[in-house]
Amino acid sequence: MLIAEGLMTAKNITVITNSLPAAFALSENKDITLVVCGGTVRHKTRSMHGSIAERSLQDINADLMFVGADGIDAVNGITTFNEGYSISGAMVTAANKVIAVLDSSKFNRRGFNQVLPIEKIDIIITDDAVSDVDKLALQKTRVKLITV
Secondary structure (H helix, E strand, O other): HHHHOOOOOOOOOOEEEEEEHHHHHHHOOOOEEEEEEEEEEEOOOOOOEEEEHHHHOOOOOOEEEOOOOOEEEEEEEEEEEEOOOOHHHHHHHHHEEEEEOHHHHHHHHOOOEEEEEEHHHHHEEEEEOHHHHHHHHHOOOEEEEEOO
């Protein structure tokens, strides 16, 4: 939702999302072209998942993909505790650049399922509490780390 909130005043952009709360918030801005994936609603996250959502992303070209995570590390990449994570694979195929946005508490926390390997991530944006050990580990990959 933080990314959607940051886009609330954007102009002349297209946003593709599987998040119902993000879609609802962004629908207030008439200067945003908003595309919402179809699919099955995951009630806990109020987001769309499943084969219908994944098919809705076929033949789409996107400049950026923003993704969150339950966990991340320089070896395993992004992981989650959810089972319905395969939409992220469809999104990454459609995107030119993948940006992971998460707080430093997610580092070295590993979920059951890998969402994206570290090689598929271009940029990680996190808070400045990320450890020096984690910064060093990411420097050994091609991922750019941005702290805010």
